[in-house]
Amino acid sequence: MNIGRLLSETARHHADHPALRYGDVELTYRELDGRVNALAHGLRGLGIKQGERAAFIAWNRAEIIEWLFASFKLGLVVVPLNARYNADEIAYHLQDAEVSVVMHGPEFGEIVHAARAQSPSVRAVVGVGADYEALVNESRSETDPVVEVSPDDPCWLFYTSGTTGRPKGAMLTHANLLFAVVGWAADLTPLTPDDVTLHLAPLTHGAGFQAIVAVAKGCAQVIPVPASVTAAETLDLLVDHGVTNTWMVPTQVVRLVAELRERSTTGPAALPALHSIVYGGAPFHVDDLIAAIEALGPALVQLYGQGETPMTATYLRHAEHRLDDPAFVTRLASAGVARTGMEVRVVGPDDPPLPDGEPGEIVVRGPAVMKGYWRRPEETADALRSGWLHTGDVGALRDGYLFLLDRMKDLIISGGSNVYAREVEEVLLNHPAVAEVAVIGLPDRDWGERVVAVVVANGTADADGLTAFARERMAAYKRPKQYEFVTELPRSAYGKVLKRELRDSLVNI
Numbered sequence: 097m098n099i100g101r102l103l104s105e106t107a108r109h110h111a112d113h114p115a116l117r118y119g120d121v122e123l124t125y126r127e128l129d130g131r132v133n134a135l136a137h138g139l140r141g142l143g144i145k146q147g148e149r150a151a152f153i154a155w156n157r158a159e160i161i162e163w164l165f166a167s168f169k170l171g172l173v174v175v176p177l178n179a180r181y182n183a184d185e186i187a188y189h190l191q192d193a194e195v196s197v198v199m200h201g202p203e204f205g206e207i208v209h210a211a212r213a214q215s216p217s218v219r220a221v222v223g224v225g226a227d228y229e230a231l232v233n234e235s236r237s238e239t240d241p242v243v244e245v246s247p248d249d250p251c252w253l254f255y256t257s258g259t260t261g262r263p264k265g266a267m268l269t270h271a272n273l274l275f276a277v278v279g280w281a282a283d284l285t286p287l288t289p290d291d292v293t294l295h296l297a298p299l300t301h302g303a304g305f306q307a308i309v310a311v312a313k314g315c316a317q318v319i320p321v322p323a324s325v326t327a328a329e330t331l332d333l334l335v336d337h338g339v340t341n342t343w344m345v346p347t348q349v350v351r352l353v354a355e356l357r358e359r360s361t362t363g364p365a366a367l368p369a370l371h372s373i374v375y376g377g378a379p380f381h382v383d384d385l386i387a388a389i390e391a392l393g394p395a396l397v398q399l400y401g402q403g404e405t406p407m408t409a410t411y412l413r414h415a416e417h418r419l420d421d422p423a424f425v426t427r428l429a430s431a432g433v434a435r436t437g438m439e440v441r442v443v444g445p446d447d448p449p450l451p452d453g454e455p456g457e458i459v460v461r462g463p464a465v466m467k468g469y470w471r472r473p474e475e476t477a478d479a480l481r482s483g484w485l486h487t488g489d490v491g492a493l494r495d496g497y498l499f500l501l502d503r504m505k506d507l508i509i510s511g512g513s514n515v516y517a518r519e520v521e522e523v524l525l526n527h528p529a530v531a532e533v534a535v536i537g538l539p540d541r542d543w544g545e546r547v548v549a550v551v552v553a554n555g556t557a558d559a560d561g562l563t564a565f566a567r568e569r570m571a572a573y574k575r576p577k578q579y580e581f582v583t584e585l586p587r588s589a590y591g592k593v594l595k596r597e598l599r600d601s602l603v604n605i
């Protein structure tokens with residue numbers, strides 16, 4: 097089935113139900129579907145054909161959801177671009193994906209035109225505002241432009257840096273996304289048209305999948321204006337719109353918890369409508385997670401996945417976010433169990449499954465796993481060995497629960513021993529003066545790599561104090577040999593600490 101039909105169906109059954117709230121704009125499902133159909137007819141009128149690639153770059157806004165569904169209905173392949181890219185990075189993606197048409201937010205006109213000059217495949221650029229509205233208004237039609245697709249046809253190129261090299265486009269098919277959508281509703285958040293979804297994370301990434309789920313289930317979706325909001329604004333949005341579910345990266349949850357504390361409104365009664373905060377995409381340090389459970393009650397649910405298996409590998413259920421039983425507390429350090437219909441293993445270098453508790457590469461198999469990397473047969477063969485997606489993440493399984501340790505590329509090998517940054521970070525975070533920490537490996541003549549902790553202090557932390565703290569709690573080979581203090585850790589738009597950037601900035605010190 098064409099994933100675009102999810103909107104056609106919802107518009108048929110819940111025509112007058114609110115679909116999108118974006119500032120002063122409020123669209124019902126009938127209106128949203130009407131605009132999407134018009135946009136799709138407009139794109140067809142520009143000569144854009146089934147199978148071609150349609151990129152977009154914008155901070156979160158309502159038109160992204162329209163663009164996604166118009167593209168799906170036409171059988172196009174969407175190429176979401178990170179709003180933080182520079183012109184060269186945009187050009188790289190336009191060339192690599194051989195994009196035909198680009199939609200951009202009003203702030204991106206100049207940069208997109210600079211990138212287009214280097215991207216001969218691009219035949220049309222549509223800027224949100226007058227151009228976009230003209231295309232919609234001139235192409236109104238009663239017919240649904242949705243085309244037949246094969247389940248195996250790609251509909252989304254999810255660009256990811258993977259373990260090495262330049263970003264590659266993970267080809268997600270209609271069948272992959274349909275499975276991920278149904279799985280989201282089954283495992284993560286049961287949704288009905290009474291639900292209200294708030295979009296806080298970039299729709300160009302995992303939150304984009306959540307928007308598809310919300311459309312499929314007829315939920316109202318709130319997109320904040322401006323797209324980037326503080327924790328205080330987030331809390332107001334949650335209350336004012338009666339939000340029932342949202343997706344956040346761990347840093348956003350931590351900030352929300354601090355805001356709830358500040359207003360002395362913690363506990364399930366603080367946000368009675370909110371039943372699900374889906375979090376994932378980066379490690380949630382256990383102490384912070386415990387504080388979040390105390391402040392938010394049973395609303396949290398974790399997912400672990402990656403672009404190559406869109407947000408669908410494992411999950412830690414709502415009911416497992418419990419503090420009253422030590423068995424559950426231990427599992428808070430895990431990413432939970434395999435999602436419905438997915439298989440997860442931990443394997444050694446030649447792919448034999450490893451015994452419980454032993455760290456190795458996490459591999460995943462099932463209907464969510466991508467078709468392959470766009471035009472990269474070698475990397476595809478490498479990633480999809482023996483039918484299993486090799487995630488490049490290191491972890492260990494215990495009783496079916498997956499404990500993530502690190503990205504393989506972030507693994508530190510010091511004096512011949514493997515040091516898992518996450519383990520060292522968890523220990524240092526127990527120090528009262530450590531607010532945030534990232535542990536990395538830097539080249540070292542004696543050790544090969546030495547363990548370095550980059551610390552954001554919330555009090556007076558010094559290297560001697562942290563060294564003494566670590567000495568009591570960790571084996572010598574794991575202990576940081578160097579501490580650096582910073583005011584902020586570099587993070588991506590998706591909440592991940594940019595360890596490569598940290599390494600590059602420290603390597604010459």
Ligand code: AMP
Pocket residue numbers: 256375376377378379380398399400401402403404431487489500502503590
């Ligand atoms: P992306 O493909 O950009 O979504 O990044 C996926 C990567 O984010 C995974 O391979 C993991 O390294 C990391 N990640 C995703 N979910 C989690 C999670 N729940 N806990 C820790 N790291 C995660």
